[in-house]
Amino acid sequence: MAASPLLSVGNLTVDYPSRTGLIRAVDGVSFSISAGSVLGVVGESGSGKSSVGFALMGLTDASKAVLGGTITFEGRDMLTLSRSAWRQLRGDRIAMVFQDAMATLNPVMRIGDQIGEVFRWHRPEMSRRAIRAACLELLERVGIKDAGRRIDSYPHQLSGGMRQRVVIAAAIALKPSLLIADEPTTALDVTVQAQILELMQTLCREQGTALILVSHDLDVVSDVCRDVVVMKDGVVVEAGPVDDVLMNPQHAYTQILLKARPGFGSGHMNTGAPHG
Numbered sequence: 001m002a003a004s005p006l007l008s009v010g011n012l013t014v015d016y017p018s019r020t021g022l023i024r025a026v027d028g029v030s031f032s033i034s035a036g037s038v039l040g041v042v043g044e045s046g047s048g049k050s051s052v053g054f055a056l057m058g059l060t061d062a063s064k065a066v067l068g069g070t071i072t073f074e075g076r077d078m079l080t081l082s083r084s085a086w087r088q089l090r091g092d093r094i095a096m097v098f099q100d101a102m103a104t105l106n107p108v109m110r111i112g113d114q115i116g117e118v119f120r121w122h123r124p125e126m127s128r129r130a131i132r133a134a135c136l137e138l139l140e141r142v143g144i145k146d147a148g149r150r151i152d153s154y155p156h157q158l159s160g161g162m163r164q165r166v167v168i169a170a171a172i173a174l175k176p177s178l179l180i181a182d183e184p185t186t187a188l189d190v191t192v193q194a195q196i197l198e199l200m201q202t203l204c205r206e207q208g209t210a211l212i213l214v215s216h217d218l219d220v221v222s223d224v225c226r227d228v229v230v231m232k233d234g235v236v237v238e239a240g241p242v243d244d245v246l247m248n249p250q251h252a253y254t255q256i257l258l259k260a261r262p263g264f265g266s267g268h269m270n271t272g273a274p275h276g
């Protein structure tokens with residue numbers, strides 16, 4: 001018998017309130033991901049990719065979104081969890097990296113303190129000294145040179161790529177079993193994009209973290225992911241192993257996405273092409 005998946009999403013719906021009633025952004029999405037694997041979620045702007053990510057993180061209070069269907073994570077029914085139970089899981093078992101590191105980071109807080117918050121919140125028994133040591137180690141793990149000095153820097157003193165490394169350090173600090181990365185490299189230039197993607201893959205592999213990579217870039221997804229879910233208008237139009245879906249797309253929409261990509265025909269990540 002196959003082991004039960006780390007996460008399974010069944011018939012997920014996300015509705016946003018509007019003046020004219022609810023708007024359905026995610027309309028019956030189902031997929032699952034096993035421990036330690038990498039799943040890509042692709043689709044055009046507005047197809048509901050981020051809405052799925054927010055739902056998985058329980059980050060729907062602010063938008064007042066209404067969720068339906070099921071989300072089962074590590075055997076738990078997530079849609080019946082209390083807010084405090086969600087807060088315990090978030091940042092600990094499930095973490096998320098967003099596109100814009102500058103918006104994720106607090107501009108007036110030293111980066112070491114920001115990473116340290118994860119420990120202060122989830123591991124209150126840790127001493128200040130232990131937290132600082134853990135932060136230093138994390139900065140080194142994510143490839144920040146001269147971490148002993150950088151730990152006291154403010155976000156604006158770092159490059160965009162370094163800031164995203166800091167965000168990744170905070171996200172992986174507690175070795176979550178699931179990391180959701182929503183367009184994590186879109187704001188970065190192409191050479192840095194490749195480095196950050198490689199870093200995330202390496203870290204996830206090392207600590208057995210499953211990765212959901214939300215992207216509009218099919219080249220990136222075909223390079224990084226084992227399986228892919230293609231979304232359009234809130235619906236999954238195609239899903240399966242990356243090689244099957246991207247090399248032999250069954251759905252007209254996936255064919256259009258494939259033809260629209262900059263490196264069309266190369267079959268590999270084209271880091272020389274201008275990504276949108």
Ligand SMILES: Nc1ncnc2c1ncn2[C@@H]1O[C@H](COP(=O)(O)OP(=O)(O)OP(=O)(O)O)[C@@H](O)[C@H]1O
Nearest residue numbers: 016023025043044045046047048049050051052063
């Ligand atoms: N907070 C919100 N309130 C109302 N509608 C929203 C909200 N967030 C998203 N939507 C709508 O839900 C739909 C899906 O949006 P979502 O951001 O999930 O798409 P996406 O695939 O992540 O797009 P992108 O590639 O541009 O990031 C869109 O029609 C969007 O306008």
Ligand SMILES: [Mg+2]
Nearest residue numbers: 049050051182
């Ligand atoms: Mg989005």
